[in-house]
Amino acid sequence: MLGPEKLPRVVSEIGRWVGRARAMARQFREQLEEEVQLEQARKAQAANTPAPPAPPLSAAATEAPSAPPDTFSHAHPTDATGADPAAARSDAERR
Numbered sequence: 001m002l003g004p005e006k007l008p009r010v011v012s013e014i015g016r017w018v019g020r021a022r023a024m025a026r027q028f029r030e031q032l033e034e035e036v037q038l039e040q041a042r043k044a045q046a047a048n049t050p051a052p053p054a055p056p057l058s059a060a061a062t063e064a065p066s067a068p069p070d071t072f073s074h075a076h077p078t079d080a081t082g083a084d085p086a087a088a089r090s091d092a093e094r095r
Contacts, residue, residue: 002010
């Protein structure tokens with residue numbers, strides 16, 4: 001039990017802890033409000049800022065696409081269907 005000699009010290013400690021908790025809650029609330037205001041400012045600025053203009057189309061972009069290349073990479077040649085012709089030959093040779 002708390003006697004008359006310990007009671008003032010315990011009440012003082014409880015008061016310090018409550019004060020610290022309130023200060024932490026105030027700091028958290030202020031920081032949260034600041035973040036919300038910054039986000040609102042960003043959104044307002046984004047809404048007021050026009051989108052950057054699209055780059056002009058080059059002559060290559062307006063031409064009809066050319067035929068697909070015979071290979072998709074230099075390391076792996078493919079035929080018109082995208083299959084590896086060497087693999088098809090090796091399958092035929094195994095039979």
